[in-house]
Amino acid sequence: MSDSKKYDTNLFTGVMVEQDASGLYQPKTGAKPNVWRTGKHTKGQFKKIGQVFLTEKGQAISVLNVDKLSFNKRHNYISLQRWTDEQVSLELLTDWL
DSSP states (O other): OOGGGOOOOEEEEEEEEEEOTTSOEEEOTTOOOEEEEOOTTOBSOOOSTTEEEEETTOOEEEEEEEEEOOGGGGGGSOBEEEEEEEEOOHHHHTTTO
16 A cells, blocks of 8 residues: 555544433443444544544544554554543543543
């Protein structure tokens, strides 16, 4: 594969979140961190820790950590679908950070 077909790949550790009665996102009770990666068709852009993205199954996930991922190791991880503009406050994520 030529370099022109490569794209930046990052690995994101995140925790599943859900909206409360006010529509704000907060970690789902009992949620455990997992990892996803950016893919060729990922829409939007990562901005900061706590940002919410949607998985291909429509689950909302808040980012806890980001790491670089070697392009040739990308198939070891599930790609995320799209970034949202939603944010979870870091105070709500302290148990996972």
